[in-house]
Structure formats: structure tokens, C-alpha cells
Amino acid sequence: MTEPLPYDVDLTNCDREPIHLLGRVQSFGCLVAISSDWIIQHASSNCAEVLGVDFVAAIGTRLQDHVRDEVLARLRGRMQALAHGNDSVRIFGLDLVGDGCRYDVSLHQSGRSFVLEFERKMDLDERDDLAQVHPLIARIRSGNGVQGMAHEAARGLRALSGFSRVKVYQFAADGSGTVIAESRDPSQDSYLNLRFPAADIPAQARELYRRSLLRLIGDVEDPGAPVLPYRNPEGEPLDLSLAVTRAVSPIHIEYLKNMGVGASMSVSILHRGRLWGLFACHHHEPLYIDYERRTAVELFAQLFSYELIQAESDAERDSMLTAQSTHDRLMSRLSSGEGLAASFDVLADEIAAVIPHDGIALYADGQYFHRGQTPTEEEFLGLARFLNTAATSRIFATDSIVSRFPGAEVFRDRAAGVLALPISRTPRDFIVLFRGEIAQQVAWAGNPGKVYETGAHGPRLTPRKSFEIWREVVKDHSAPWTEADLRTSESLRVTLLEVVLKLTDAANAERLRAQEQQELLIAELNHRVRNILSLIRGLVSQSRDGAEDVASFTDRLDGRIQSLARAHDQLTRKEWTPVSLKGLVDVEMGAYLDANGRLEVSGPDVLLVPDAFSTMALVIHELVTNSAKYGALSVAAGTVRLAIAPQPDGALVLGWADVGGPAVRPPKRRGFGTTIIEKSIPFDLQGEAALQFLVTGVEARFMIPARFVMPAPDGTAPGPAPVLAVPATSVVAKRVLVVEDTIIIAMDAADMLGDIGATEVDTASGVAEAMRLLDRARYDFVLLDVNLGRETSRPVAERLRAEGVPFALATGYGDSPEVRDGYPRSPILQKPYTVDMVRRVMAEALANN
Known part of the structure; x- marks a missing residue:
């Protein structure tokens, strides 16, 4: 029988642990602390292993005696930013000693010391993690309320980080927290809607999360490396509150082990300066994410925070x-x-x-x-x-x-x-x-009031081992x-x-x-809404490699890409031969609404050569879009008149007129769509374009040079390709696997399949992951991307054919001989695809299996 303890031991004991003064770092990086005059004061014992430089032996000497002059100059320059109040600065890909090894570096101030942390860059391949952030944030904006936004955020962060379980954890006023959204591998336990007591994340830990936005624990079994000496000459330990490599409390390590976690990452969600919640990421085995990708994750969390503020501002306005x-x-x-x-x-x-x-x-x-x-x-x-x-x-x-x-x-x-x-x-x-x-049940992840005995860590809490659901009935x-x-x-x-x-x-x-x-x-x-929008716009504009275009034109690009895709489909079906102008107009009108009887075409049909067809597809798309939004096609009685007038010299004059629509007011500025209408034909085809915003409706006149136009034989031209209907009795697959290496396409495909009726959709980004999922479950249908980056999906297709699992191939190559001959026979889904296209190939695959 256990002897009674001489003091109370309960969940509040964690609040007294000095987790910022542990004096150790994790092994994925090393640490060097210097004084304001660049004298080395502290160093972690693994510096020689990580950097090849024994900074422990160099304590008390000048940093410039051990690194290249170019490195020292760059560090001095970035350190200047700390004087302006920045919590930390980052340098990626730094060659420290001139041996070709690259390191990611974090620099921050701790008391009177400056702390440098180094992580060896293992992956030297060029990649753009930041470019993935803004498309994921765009999906969050489509979420319905905080719950919907959190759900999309969990999905996006799991895709970005590679962790097998991502939880969105929201704090209550008393410090307890509830998992309000979750994205996980099917093999992982679910914690959705469970509440965790406040002491699971003690007060001092919550304060550190507010100050330091991202915390990675790469391996719970990592013994770490001590920072030497532990105390400075004044007898004070080095404060590691903002250190990205800071070691982990043994209590927290035991807590993670009890959950079956091999690696974790916590990312703070701040709301008007307070800690609103966390992204809690878990993995079943060790997982290291380099500093550059963690920076993208941190940006993702910050943008999610701004989206929360925007949603709150919208609610306040409503x-x-x-x-x-x-x-x-x-x-x-x-x-x-x-x-x-x-x-x-x-x-x-x-x-x-x-x-x-x-x-x-x-x-x-x-x-x-x-x-x-x-x-x-x-x-x-x-x-x-x-x-x-x-x-x-x-x-x-x-x-x-x-x-x-x-x-x-x-x-x-x-x-x-x-x-x-x-x-x-x-x-x-x-x-x-x-x-x-309302008498309600609160589901806790373990009994929050249970008292525990002192364990191996001395007179402190031994973390609970049970995370089984404990229900409490709350009355009054x-x-x-x-x-x-x-x-x-x-x-x-x-x-x-x-x-x-x-x-x-x-x-x-x-x-x-x-x-x-x-x-x-x-x-x-x-004022607040404008500030928020300005801040988000500023973040977008500062992103690398054209991310501003992705954020600025996301909504409009979808329609234009589909327009070009439809045009390209007609061209490729005719082996890159001239295609009907009337067919193009019918395709564009049909993409927006049932325009039967609302399009009046005069003049003979003509063929457009391939060099002109894509340009005209964009122009016609913009004309139809504007008419459907603001012009004749936006009202029931409106019509569009298209006059096709071949000229004696072989050129073609087109006239477009909105008739019967609402009164038109000229725009105060020329948008991107108007620019396409006015500039594409003159620039791409050396033709002419004139656009007038008359009160009675928009009118446009275009001249296309003769070299781009051919008469249609017998006055008729091939029309648009028929849209294959989905059989009314088609069966919908319930459990589906999507194998796709692009995050956004995979998530869009999963959403489409869910809209069709699939009840469980898993995703895999490569052959190995797909094979692992196939080992564990039987799927009713599989959607395979042909090209998976550095590999193809052919091994997966061959296995599916051998096991009799229906599948379809998604590809941007179209129904080419290379795809047809290189894979087992299956339906082809050409990118970019829509819900109806996915429904059709699923029905075809299930019917043929």
C-alpha cells in the first residue's frame, strides 16, 4: 500500500517547473551564446558534432577567431535587426567555415547575451515552402465559421508539415483546452472534441507559447546536449525561452510517450496578442522538419490568426x-x-x-x-x-x-x-x-481532478498515463x-x-x-478591418517567387484556366487543326448558364487556327463573364448579339453587343479582365480591339488578321466536343484513395469525391505511402496521378489491376499513347478536372471493373 504523501501532488505542480532554464538543447541543432563584444560565453556540447567546430573549447575567446569573415559580417548585419525589437532573425543556407556545409541559423537576444543556434541543412534541393502557404490559406477562407476554418487549417498544416496528426486546440478562460478540429492518419487515435485540463499545458508553458510561436520536438528519445557552462560568472543560467533548439522538460517527454508520440510540434495561434490556441502536431516516430519549412509553418499559423481576426471583425460588423x-x-x-x-x-x-x-x-x-x-x-x-x-x-x-x-x-x-x-x-x-x-457532458482526455503520486522526477507531477475519455456531467x-x-x-x-x-x-x-x-x-x-486587410496584403506582397500573383488572381484564374483547358481540349481532339469560332462561343456560354435563345449570332461560321484560338478563348471568356455578372446575361430578358463578318481581304471582324441588360456605367479603373479584352488581340495577333461602355450595354469590335482565319467548309464547322453524361444509375464508391503529389490538387480532389458521395477519402503523395495504405485497407476506387514528381504511379496501377480495384488515371498529358500504353487499361481524367468529370470517370471505372 502506498504511503500518504507529505504534501498535495496534483496537476498544478507542473506550473512550478522552470522549463526555460533546462540548460540543454535538442540534438538536431547546437547553440552558441556570445556577449555584446562577441566573446563566446556558452556553447552546447554537440557543437563539434553539428558544426565541426568545438565551441566549448573556445569559450572565452572571440567568435571571429573561429568563423569566416564573410559569416561574421553577415551575422553583424542581421544582428542589427534585433536592435529594432525583433524577437529573432533567421539566416538560411549559411556556409559557416567554408567547407560547403550549409546551416540554417537563428539569432536572438537573451538578457545581455546573443544566442546563435545552428541546424545543418540536410536537404539542399531547391524548394519553395512559402509558396504552399497562400493557397492553403485561401482554402481556410472558404471555411464556415471558426469550426470550418479550423478544420481546413488542420488539413492544410498536416499536408504542409508531414505530421500524422494535427489538432487545433482552443484555450478556455480557465486555461483548459478543447480539440475543435483534427486531421489525422487513420492509424492515429482521435482526440476530436476532447477537453484537456489546464495543467496539461501549464501557465509558464502557455506564456512561452505566446512569446515563441513554434516549438519542435524532433525525437522524444533524444537525450540532447548540455549548454556549458550552466551558469555565467554572475551565477545565472542562460535563459532559453526563445531558443528554437531548447530541450524538453522530462515531464513533458513522459507525457508525450504516454500518448504514444514519437515527435511533436506546437504552433501558437495568437488573437489580438493573447494565446487563442495551438496547432498540436504529433507523429508516431521521430520527425525533423528543417528551419526553413518551420518558418513556412509559422507564417501559415500567423496568417490563420489574421483570418480569425477577420472573421471576428466580419461578425462584429454583422x-x-x-x-x-x-x-x-x-x-x-x-x-x-x-x-x-x-x-x-x-x-x-x-x-x-x-x-x-x-x-x-x-x-x-x-x-x-x-x-x-x-x-x-x-x-x-x-x-x-x-x-x-x-x-x-x-x-x-x-x-x-x-x-x-x-x-x-x-x-x-x-x-x-x-x-x-x-x-x-x-x-x-x-x-x-x-x-x-442544459445538463451537459464534458468529455475530458483523462480525469482532470485525479490526484497522482510522486514519480521518478521527484516532488513533481508524474504525467498521467491514461488518456481514456472521462465524462463529467455539468449542471446549473x-x-x-x-x-x-x-x-x-x-x-x-x-x-x-x-x-x-x-x-x-x-x-x-x-x-x-x-x-x-x-x-x-x-x-x-x-479602421481595424482596413488594417487587417492591409497587413495580409503586405504579407502576400512580400512572399517569394510570385506568391502575390497566386493570392491576387486565385478566384479569377480558376475560370480562365478552365476556359483555356476547354479550348485546348478542342484543339487536341482535332490534332491541332483549326476549330470553330461558333463552337468556342457555345462552350463559353454553356459554361456559365443555359443561354439557349439568348445568343443571337449573325454571319457564317469560321475556323480559327491554333495560334489564335487560345487568345480568343480568353477574350470570349471575359466577355461572357462580364455579361453574366453585370450585363445582358445577368437579367432574364437580356441577350447577346454576335456579328461574324469575314472581310474581302480574308480578315475577320467580330461585333459583340449586350442588349436588354441593366444600365451601364463605365468602370472607374481598368481591371485585369478588361485588359485582356482590350489588349490580347492587338498584342498576340496584331489585330484590333475597341471596347465601349454605352448606357444601353457594352459593345466591342475586334479585327483578327487573315492569317489566323479560315472559312468553314460548306458553311459549317466542327462544334464543341460533347460532354459525356454520367449514367443515372451509376454507383458511387464509398472508400476512396487519392494518389497525388500536389497538396492543393489532392485536397480539391478529396473535396470533390466527398461532394459526389464518398464517405472516407485518404490521400497519399507517393508510391510508398500509397502501398502502405493499400496494405491496411480495401478501397472501392482509386484516383491515380500519373506523374508523382520523381516517380510515376505505375507500380500502384499494376497492383490495383492485379487486385481488381477500380481506378482512373489523372494526368495533364491527356489520353496520349505514352499514358495509354504504359499503364493498365483504365479511364483517363484530364487536368484540370471538375466534379462532373470525376463523377464520370468513377462511374466508368466501376462499370468496367
């Missing part, structure tokens, strides 16, 4: 608009001067429309009015005295009134949550909303009042106070004050 609408309606309906008591039912109906509740009460001028589940008048008087002790001119909200006001025991069967709006000065009157109790709580509820309530409070003051002959001055306050709030909100 709440403000709703509050303004409610304000206007209330002021209109209460303008008769009868007072709030006489208008209680009107007031209750308006509030019910914007804030859900189970009961509402008005206490004004000593009178009590109520509706729904509320306390009695006698019970409410005790609550009113309690509310009078709350802060003045502020709403009061709690989802457990009995925990704040013991007298609420008498009406706990009717009301658990209270939201009170003071609507007068002393003595105060109130509008009070009530919500009934209502559904929580949301931020939107509180914002709306504050606006209502101001509105109702305005009504009260109007009824007491003081409305004019107070209404002006409220209006000015509201305008100020709107101006401040607009």
Missing part, C-alpha cells in the same frame, strides 16, 4: 448592422411616448428575434413584467438587489447565476443563465433575459452567451437607454451621444 436595424425598428415602434412598460410585448418580440432566450423580464419604476420561464416577482427582487451591486453602465452575463448569486437556488428550475441590461441610472432598472439549464449551467449576444445586448442597452432618456425629456442630447458613439464604433471597426 452584429452592428443587426443592432442598427433593431435600433431603428425599436425607435420607430416606441416613438409614441407610452413608455417601456406599455410596449413590453413589442420590446420582447424584437429582442427575441436577435438574442435566443427562454424568458424575459422588465423591471422599471418598481414594476415587474415578465414572459416565458422567469422568476416570480418576489424572487426577482432579490436578484435585482444583486444586480445593483454589479458595475454601472455595463451588461452583466453569466451562464450559471447560482454560482454568482446563491439566492438563485429558488428559481434554478426555471433559469440557470442570466443576461441583464441596465437601462437607467440609480436606482437601476433592468431588462433581464433568462436561459434554462445554461447555453453560454456568445460574443454576438453580448455585442447585440450592449447595442440594445444603448438603444433602450436612449428610449428612457427620450421619455424623460433628455432624449435629444443622449440620442446624439449614442449616434456619435455608434458612428465611432463603426469607424473604428472599419
Whole structure:
């Protein structure tokens, strides 16, 4: 039997561990600390192993005696940035001693020392990790609310980092956290919707996460290397709070081992300067991610944080608009001067429309009015005295009134949550909303209140070994009042106070004050939104290798790529021979809407040679797009007139006119689409283009030189390629594997398959990973990318054919002999593809299997 402990040992003991003073680094890097005059003060014992330079033996000497002059000059230059308040600076690919070995370097200030950390660059292949960030962030913007955004963020970070499980962990006010989104390998345990106690991430660890945004633990079995000497001459250990190679607390290592984790990475999610949550990444075996990729991961997390702020700002704006609408309606309906008591039912109906509740009460001028589940008048008087002790001119909200006001025991069967709006000065009157109790189960990842014995780490907590779900029933709580509820309530409070003051002959001055306050709030909100957008725009513009174009033109590029793809398909089907102009127009019109009867074409059809067809595809696409958005095709009665007029010299004149659409106003600036219409034909074909924004509709005239035009034989030309229909009785595969080496394409394909009806979609980026998944599960259908970077998917295709698994080949090469002859027979899906195309090849593969 265990002897009782002489002190209490519970989950709070972790808060006392000095995790920033461990005096060790992880083995994937080494550390050197220097003074302001460049004297080496500390060095990790593995410097010789990592760098080939024994900095431990060099302690007390000058750094410039051990590195190249060029390196020293570069370090001095980057160190200057620390004088401007930067937490750290980074240098990638530094040749330290001239031996050709490259190192990634982090530099930050710790007290009076400057800390240099070095990681050997193992992968010298050129890659652009940052270029992957912005397409992933673009997907996050499509998420529905915080949950949807977090789900897309978990998927994106897992794809970017390579970890087998990525959790989005959101902190509560008490320091506990809940996993609100997760992306994981099927072999990994799920922690979705589980809550973790506050002490699992102690207070000092949360503070370090707020200061240092990314933390990698490459191998939980790594013994690390000590930093020597442990203390400086003043007797102080080196503070490693911001060190990227900082070793790991043995308590945390044991915690990770108990979870079956071999490597982890934590990335902070900050929200207006506070720690909102974490990306918690786990891997079943050791995993090292180099510093350059970790920088891309850190940028991903920061952009996700800005997207959260943007979503919150949008919600604030919507709440403000709703509050303004409610304000206007209330002021209109209460303008008769009868007072709030006489208008209680009107007031209750308006509030019910914007804030859900189970009961509402008005206490004004000593009178009590109520509706729904509320306390009695006698019970409410005790609550009113309690509310009078709350802060003045502020709403009061709690989802457990009995925990704040013991007298609420008498009406706990009717009301658990209270939201009170003071609507007068002393003595105060109130509008009070009530919500009934919701007894709810909280699923914890282990018992948060369980007491543990002291273990091998001395008088500190031994981490728990059980992460089995422990459920706690929470009573005397209502559904929580949301931020939107509180914002709306504050606006209502101001509105109702305005009504009260109007009824007491003081409305004019107070209404002006409220209006000015509201305008100020709107101006401040607009200012914040502009700042956020400017910040995101700045980050995009500073990204490398044209990332600005990806972010700026993502929405428009999709339509243009599909347009070019359709044009290319018609060309390749005719072996790069001239193709019908009318066919092109039909394809573009059909891509946007059912334009039957809404396109009037005059003149004979002509053929366009391949050199002109792609240019005309873009021009026609922009004309149709603009008409569908703003012109004749945006209304039911509008039509488009296309005049085809071959000229005696063989040239072609095209006339385009929007007829019957809304009135047109010339744009204030020329956008990219307008530039395509006006510039493509003159620049690419040496023709002519004129665009007019008439009040009656947009008109355009184009001249295409004769060398790009041919008459159609017998006055008819080949039309657009037929779209193959999906059999109405087609069977949908439920479990699907996508083998694709490009992150964004793989994620888009997974989404398309989910839209079709697949219930479980796994992705693999290479042959080895695909084979491992095939060993573990039986799939109903597999979508194979032909080219997987440095390898092809042929071994996977041959295995699928041998095992009788239906599959289709996705390729940008089209149905070429190389693909057809080199793979087992299967349907071909040509990139870029759509949901309908995926549905068709799936049906064909399943039907032929």
C-alpha cells in the first residue's frame, strides 16, 4: 500500500517547473551564446558534432577567431535587426567555415547575451515552402465559421508539415483546452472534441507559447546536449525561452510517450496578442522538419490568426448592422411616448428575434413584467438587489447565476443563465433575459481532478498515463452567451437607454451621444478591418517567387484556366487543326448558364487556327463573364448579339453587343479582365480591339488578321466536343484513395469525391505511402496521378489491376499513347478536372471493373 504523501501532488505542480532554464538543447541543432563584444560565453556540447567546430573549447575567446569573415559580417548585419525589437532573425543556407556545409541559423537576444543556434541543412534541393502557404490559406477562407476554418487549417498544416496528426486546440478562460478540429492518419487515435485540463499545458508553458510561436520536438528519445557552462560568472543560467533548439522538460517527454508520440510540434495561434490556441502536431516516430519549412509553418499559423481576426471583425460588423436595424425598428415602434412598460410585448418580440432566450423580464419604476420561464416577482427582487451591486453602465452575463448569486437556488428550475441590461441610472432598472439549464457532458482526455503520486522526477507531477475519455456531467449551467449576444445586448442597452432618456425629456442630447458613439464604433471597426486587410496584403506582397500573383488572381484564374483547358481540349481532339469560332462561343456560354435563345449570332461560321484560338478563348471568356455578372446575361430578358463578318481581304471582324441588360456605367479603373479584352488581340495577333461602355450595354469590335482565319467548309464547322453524361444509375464508391503529389490538387480532389458521395477519402503523395495504405485497407476506387514528381504511379496501377480495384488515371498529358500504353487499361481524367468529370470517370471505372 502506498504511503500518504507529505504534501498535495496534483496537476498544478507542473506550473512550478522552470522549463526555460533546462540548460540543454535538442540534438538536431547546437547553440552558441556570445556577449555584446562577441566573446563566446556558452556553447552546447554537440557543437563539434553539428558544426565541426568545438565551441566549448573556445569559450572565452572571440567568435571571429573561429568563423569566416564573410559569416561574421553577415551575422553583424542581421544582428542589427534585433536592435529594432525583433524577437529573432533567421539566416538560411549559411556556409559557416567554408567547407560547403550549409546551416540554417537563428539569432536572438537573451538578457545581455546573443544566442546563435545552428541546424545543418540536410536537404539542399531547391524548394519553395512559402509558396504552399497562400493557397492553403485561401482554402481556410472558404471555411464556415471558426469550426470550418479550423478544420481546413488542420488539413492544410498536416499536408504542409508531414505530421500524422494535427489538432487545433482552443484555450478556455480557465486555461483548459478543447480539440475543435483534427486531421489525422487513420492509424492515429482521435482526440476530436476532447477537453484537456489546464495543467496539461501549464501557465509558464502557455506564456512561452505566446512569446515563441513554434516549438519542435524532433525525437522524444533524444537525450540532447548540455549548454556549458550552466551558469555565467554572475551565477545565472542562460535563459532559453526563445531558443528554437531548447530541450524538453522530462515531464513533458513522459507525457508525450504516454500518448504514444514519437515527435511533436506546437504552433501558437495568437488573437489580438493573447494565446487563442495551438496547432498540436504529433507523429508516431521521430520527425525533423528543417528551419526553413518551420518558418513556412509559422507564417501559415500567423496568417490563420489574421483570418480569425477577420472573421471576428466580419461578425462584429454583422452584429452592428443587426443592432442598427433593431435600433431603428425599436425607435420607430416606441416613438409614441407610452413608455417601456406599455410596449413590453413589442420590446420582447424584437429582442427575441436577435438574442435566443427562454424568458424575459422588465423591471422599471418598481414594476415587474415578465414572459416565458422567469422568476416570480418576489424572487426577482432579490436578484435585482444583486444586480445593483454589479458595475454601472455595463451588461452583466453569466451562464450559471447560482454560482454568482446563491439566492438563485429558488428559481434554478426555471433559469440557470442570466443576461441583464441596465437601462437607467440609480436606482437601476433592468431588462433581464433568462436561459434554462442544459445538463451537459464534458468529455475530458483523462480525469482532470485525479490526484497522482510522486514519480521518478521527484516532488513533481508524474504525467498521467491514461488518456481514456472521462465524462463529467455539468449542471446549473445554461447555453453560454456568445460574443454576438453580448455585442447585440450592449447595442440594445444603448438603444433602450436612449428610449428612457427620450421619455424623460433628455432624449435629444443622449440620442446624439449614442449616434456619435455608434458612428465611432463603426469607424473604428472599419479602421481595424482596413488594417487587417492591409497587413495580409503586405504579407502576400512580400512572399517569394510570385506568391502575390497566386493570392491576387486565385478566384479569377480558376475560370480562365478552365476556359483555356476547354479550348485546348478542342484543339487536341482535332490534332491541332483549326476549330470553330461558333463552337468556342457555345462552350463559353454553356459554361456559365443555359443561354439557349439568348445568343443571337449573325454571319457564317469560321475556323480559327491554333495560334489564335487560345487568345480568343480568353477574350470570349471575359466577355461572357462580364455579361453574366453585370450585363445582358445577368437579367432574364437580356441577350447577346454576335456579328461574324469575314472581310474581302480574308480578315475577320467580330461585333459583340449586350442588349436588354441593366444600365451601364463605365468602370472607374481598368481591371485585369478588361485588359485582356482590350489588349490580347492587338498584342498576340496584331489585330484590333475597341471596347465601349454605352448606357444601353457594352459593345466591342475586334479585327483578327487573315492569317489566323479560315472559312468553314460548306458553311459549317466542327462544334464543341460533347460532354459525356454520367449514367443515372451509376454507383458511387464509398472508400476512396487519392494518389497525388500536389497538396492543393489532392485536397480539391478529396473535396470533390466527398461532394459526389464518398464517405472516407485518404490521400497519399507517393508510391510508398500509397502501398502502405493499400496494405491496411480495401478501397472501392482509386484516383491515380500519373506523374508523382520523381516517380510515376505505375507500380500502384499494376497492383490495383492485379487486385481488381477500380481506378482512373489523372494526368495533364491527356489520353496520349505514352499514358495509354504504359499503364493498365483504365479511364483517363484530364487536368484540370471538375466534379462532373470525376463523377464520370468513377462511374466508368466501376462499370468496367
